[in-house]
Ligand SMILES: Nc1ncnc2c1ncn2[C@@H]1O[C@H](COP(=O)(O)OP(=O)(O)OP(=O)(O)O)[C@@H](O)[C@H]1O
């Protein structure tokens with residue numbers, strides 16, 4: 115992008131704001147002029163809004179009515195590559211550009227002036243004898259955030275108390291109130307501190323990655339390594355190389371709970387902690403990180419998917435760890451896949467991308483096969499650790515009592531571990547006590563009033579919870595349908611119910627349940643994970659959060675309670691997801707010198723996915739999956755877009771869907787087909803009826819342009835929402 119480096123005072127400029135007005139608007143440059151990319155505050159109607167200087171003005175407006183920029187904010191201008199990224203990401207995901215800019219400015223207080231600010235943190239003083247509930251909540255929040263400092267309003271909000279309570283704690287000597295300088299640069303990381311001595315394979319992989327970084331050009335590498343092979347150690351070498359070149363690095367992780375282990379490793383390797391970006395970080399810290407990304411005051415950022423929209427000044431490397439993880443897809447608002455957007459962003463700023471996984475997505479696997487990505491394999495675990503042995507337990511041959519889910523074979527294996535002082539993990543990807551609550555009098559299953567979904571009993575909370583909308587209510591005594599009391603019965607297991615069975619069968623074992631809903635904060639979850647890693651539990655019961663990258667050295671047995679669970683769905687990726695999840699979970703066993711085993715309870719041991727998992731022949735699995743997708747013209751060999759119409763009025767949603775299906779000429783012109791309208795698999799969420807259409811096109815077809823034209827023909831009734839999901843991951 116060849117562009118002007120400065121606009122003089124009074125010159126016509128265009129400014130993109132975060133308001134839904136469609137395109138950049140013309141303004142006049144303020145006194146002192148302004149640089150392209152500068153963050154500014156501009157008048158819009160009666161308000162003042164945040165914007166970015168996008169380029170020269172277009173002059174299509176009455177010059178007399180064009181207003182000047184109010185002021186230029188004290189923040190580094192957005193570099194051209196970042197602006198280009200927002201434009202391309204908006205085009206790709208069919209998201210309005212202002213909404214993209216909102217993603218890139220999601221830090222509080224960007225318009226605040228520099229200068230010190232008042233913060234509150236825990237002091238050394240003891241807690242007073244008289245602690246009210248409100249006071250205790252404030253102290254808890256401070257603990258949850260590991261001693262961070264807060265602005266007054268944020269601390270009060272997080273604790274759900276008035277600011278007076280916080281002030282009172284200052285008077286009582288529990289909190290310290292002080293002025294802190296704003297937005298300091300992060301401590302320097304030293305890339306030349308010695309790392310771990312790498313094995314030959316690891317060193318060869320690291321060499322390839324560092325060469326890529328040193329080239330200063332774009333490239334994407336799929337780093338496929340079995341669990342525990344040292345992928346992290348290897349890509350940390352690429353991080354070091356980028357730091358040596360003075361370029362910034364972003365490491366994306368799929369789960370907040372994983373960040374603390376990773377931060378510790380970074381600190382050990384580079385001598386300081388990196389910047390952190392996710393929902394568990396304080397507002398002040400977010401603001402600091404956002405600014406430092408633009409100024410170059412942070413070298414390495416570890417974060418969740420939205421960190422991809424930080425305004426980095428010079429990004430040289432993006433690592434997407436566990437790249438297959440479905441949490442990289444944003445399923446709300448702007449629908450983007452952080453993995454794919456990372457590749458786009460890197461290609462615009464001459465950066466390298468490392469996609470790390472033991473079980474890559476089929477998309478990445480195919481991209482590596484066709485040469486679009488480079489691929490590096492690590493096939494052995496580090497050190498004495500061996501891959502776990504895998505076996506199936508054929509549930510048809512097991513004697514199981516009603517409402518019991520642990521087969522005798524698996525129970526014996528658990529007994530053995532207990533006797534040896536080792537840990538066992540029982541994996542069940544279902545939160546709560548029981549997925550269904552049934553009335554034994556009338557057969558009614560309790561559902562959510564707002565959604566087409568069953569309510570899930572959570573016995574620890576003594577409530578029924580809708581996993582769709584989060585709505586919850588106390589567990590009733592009587593059936594809400596027939597009114598008969600005492601006949602409601604749980605059907606099927608969730609982790610809480612499994613914990614009950616475990617407590618009965620293994621009364622002397624210490625049991626820990628890891629399920630995201632059982633922890634008040636990410637920090638509490640992390641703490642629990644740390645204690646388990648140190649041996650604080652004998653049996654761990656967990657949902658998918660345990661599948662992701664935790665190291666439990668004493669863990670030698672993984673029992674998958676229901677290996678068939680993911681296989682039933684009609685979802686395009688059901689096989690792939692099951693394969694990834696079960697392989698990942700199995701990979702938790704035997705990560706140190708003790709040999710590990712994984713046992714899969716299944717009712718269909720001859721199912722191709724189960725057989726592929728057991729055989730360990732992963733390449734054969736990917737090949738078979740790829741061949742099937744190719745034959746069906748499905749992604750990544752073809753392209754899909756999901757359209758969801760939602761409305762409180764079911765007929766309105768259907769009528770609009772039918773109209774879209776009729777007016778499909780723009781799609782037919784590019785050879786695309788449209789399917790539907792059909793009720794969505796979850797046909798009602800939060801009181802809105804949902805209707806889906808699916809567009810399927812050939813790989814090279816200009817899908818986005820055709821969809822814009824297609825949906826542009828329709829006038830949407832009030833109250834009807836249309837969302838377009840390019841490359842959908844979920845089909846609910
Ligand atoms: N060369 C090495 N020297 C010393 N320790 C190593 C080495 N390589 C790996 N390790 C250790 O082995 C363990 C597994 O390594 P790492 O976490 O990097 O693997 P991974 O492939 O990223 O695993 P996962 O896929 O499960 O996340 C870690 O504790 C790591 O510190």
Ligand SMILES: [Zn+2]
Nearest residue numbers: 562565580583
């Ligand atoms: Zn609901």
